[in-house]
Amino acid sequence: MPVLSLEDHVDGPPRLVAGVLRETGPAATALARAGARLEVPARLLVAGDEVRVAAAGGLLGVRTRIIRAGTDGLCSERAAGPLRTLSHATRVTLEGAGSRVRDELAWTAPLGAPGRISDPVLRRRGRRLLEARRDVLAERVAELRQAPVVVGAAIVRDGRLLVAQRSYPAELAGRWELPGGGVEPGETEAAALVRECVEELGARIVVEPRPGADPRIGTDTRNGTDTRIGTDLPIGRRVLRIHTARLVPGSPEPQAREHRSLRWVGAHEVAGLGWLDADRAVVAELRALLRP
Structure with missing residues (x-):
């Protein structure tokens, strides 16, 4: 051969x-x-x-x-x-x-x-x-390498993942994504996710390492922990990075302030959603995250 x-x-x-x-x-x-x-x-x-x-x-x-x-x-x-x-x-x-x-x-x-x-x-x-x-x-x-970063939150509660359905633009409406948004200058990725979830969902989150994470490959050098799942995900001239997170105790229940709807889904439901292309690229990691 x-x-x-x-x-x-x-x-x-x-x-x-x-x-x-x-x-x-x-x-x-x-x-x-x-x-x-x-x-x-x-x-x-x-x-x-x-x-x-x-x-x-x-x-x-x-x-x-x-x-x-x-x-x-x-x-x-x-x-x-x-x-x-x-x-x-x-x-x-x-x-x-x-x-x-x-x-x-x-x-x-x-x-x-x-x-x-x-x-x-x-x-x-x-x-x-x-x-x-x-x-x-x-x-x-x-x-x-120096592209603007967009962050997404894989928020898990009781073995279920929070997903959000797009309401705009027209060509993306109805498809599913993880909540999040752009990182502003001088802002850490974790801080951007906390801010975005307050703005989009009215909820308070904390970005934390996934189970079994390797602390040696952290993406936020300020805390030295690995909260990432999957690869970087190129989206045009930007890069999407997905972090694991959970709701802070006492947080208001997430609300669809900017999305058409929100859902909590289990591991068996994740693959069947009509994801945006970038979020689809971490479906395998999301399913693994939700398995007991």
Whole structure:
């Protein structure tokens, strides 16, 4: 089985790099540079999504299924196409102030031994694709490193999650999201969430570490704790980050001041909601958060 690998340093934290790997816009740009076209179901990929790469035969005429999308990278496997097998794994690890990114592409040609005559061609196309992807990844991460941050609150009470249904704009009305908003200059992410929840919900929250959190990878260096779930989530020229939280004892019950409605949902209900694309990208982490 031929294997191609490419390894490089990217000047950005692992959660941002892993988030950009899930973003289909940069992936489409990279494929276009390699002479292919991408068809995808959403702007941010999650496990189970199928991606179609359309080109003239060979390595690029395939449909792949995402089998993992998380803080440590992105992996996919062949779902349909002329190759017998195809796998693509991108691993992201912390390296100094940035990230080490390792791409590995492996395949098995069709028709057994006679099909292996196509391996040199596939190898050239695969190398071109990995190099284009590497360049686009670095460009997008550089663009987002200093981007404005939007924060969302995963507020859990008695094993249920608070979700909010959008009322505007028209193209997003009726879809679901986590409450939150933009971080103002000089404001910590935790402070922004506390303020936003008072404004949006009339409720008081505290941002706190999720169960089993690793205090060594905190996102708020002032308190040194990890309150984050999932990757950074690129949304245009901004980055969304999701933090775990709970209502403060004695807080008023949350009210839909800016949303169409609010609901408390259990783990079995989370996947069935019509989420905004960015919030959909943390559904797996939200379900894990709600499991006993």
